[in-house]
Amino acid sequence: MNGDIGRRALLQATGAGAALLAAPAFVRAAGKPVLKAGDQKGGLRALLECADELKNLPYEIQWAEFPAAAPLAEALNAEAVELGPIGDAPLIFALAQGVRIKAFAVNRSDAYGTAVLVKTDSSLRTGADLKGKSVATNRGSIGHYVTLRTLAAAGLQPGDVQFRFLAPSDAKLALVGGSVDAWATWEPYTAVAETVDKLRVLSNGRGLWSGLSYIAATDTALRDKREVLVDFRARTERAQRWANAHIGDYADTLARIVGIPAPAARLAYERRQTRYLPIDAALIAEQQKTADVYLDAGLLAKRLVVSETFVSV
Known part of the structure; x- marks a missing residue:
């Protein structure tokens, strides 16, 4: 990945987020450290806000939203953001491409919504x-992973389908418009597809996907803002416990x-029941x-030793 990829990631963030991302990598606001947090579909920010964990922060948070893990990983690689939520499969894909990040917090959810x-x-x-048939999904996403596992469970190979790698909004349009036969995605896109677009689940992640997701941070942030990351993780874990007990408000x-x-x-998060783990x-x-599934599918050039991609803070 290079500077062009980093700039492309900025353009894929929301307008407000993109403006924030244009700032220098490490800044201070009103004497406080600034943490530049990436998010996917607003889920992490909503979690913290609803649980009142964004009050009395000893640092400022600048949020930038991304539609999927791939552009978030690109922004992390460019150090345009310093942390963000990312599923297990896209984390592997990003690390294999040389993105300089490590996972420092982990959670597990019910895998149905993938x-x-x-x-x-x-x-x-x-x-x-x-x-x-043709399947639209993000390359290296958890949707891509669940499709591979769905094929394997049916005795098929990755080459038995035609993958079209599209962002979630484009993938849904492709399915609804009839230019692809299926769309592989995750929450909350799945819940919206079921309740609004009246799409049908052909295969879900239960028994196929681990349900693991992470919060990953750049090596620079882990070196320079460790105390901030420790506090952020603690707030996120408290917020998740609160959300599980107050699904309606969340x-x-x-x-x-x-x-x-x-x-x-409500559908997306009633069934997820996310829990943070050691x-x-x-x-x-x-x-x-x-990681080995991706290697066997030909998506990794060499085996990734994942023990090197975790860090304790």
Whole structure:
């Protein structure tokens, strides 16, 4: 990845976020450190805001929103943002491409919402039916990963489908418009697709995907802002516990910040039930299995040793 990729990542952020990203890498606001946080579809910010964990911060947070993990990873690589949430599969894909980040917090969610979707009237009913069909998803995403596992469970190879690598909004349009046969995505896109677009889940991540996601930070932030990252992680973990006990309030805040219908937000987070976990040997072994699936699918040039991609703060 190079400077052009970093600039492209800035353009994929929301307008407000892009303006913030144009600032120097390390700045201070009103005498406080500034943490530049990337987000995916507003979920992390909504979580912290709803749980009142953004009050009385000893630092400032500048938020930038991205539609998926790939552009977020590009922004992290360019140090345009300093941390962000990223699923296990896209983290592996980003690290294999040389992105200089490490995971310092980990959570697990119910994997159902990472799914392969089709139109309601589609003749496709099982993973085996995807043979010879086209699937839209982000390259290296958890949607891509679940598609690969869906194919493997049906005795198919990656080459048995035609992948079209598109951002979530473009992928949905491609499916609805009939230019692809299926769309592989994740929450809250899946919940919106089910409740608003009336799309149907062909295959879901239960039994196929670990449900693991991370908060990753740049090596520079881990070196220079460790105390800030420790505090941010603690606030996020407290906020998640609160959200699990107050799904309605959380869903309403998420809907407002992200701009999705409240019923979709409620569906997405009622079934996720995200829990933060320690980074231990069992978790690292799960992550290694995910990396090895990508290696076997030809998406990695060489085996990634994932134990080197975690850090304690």
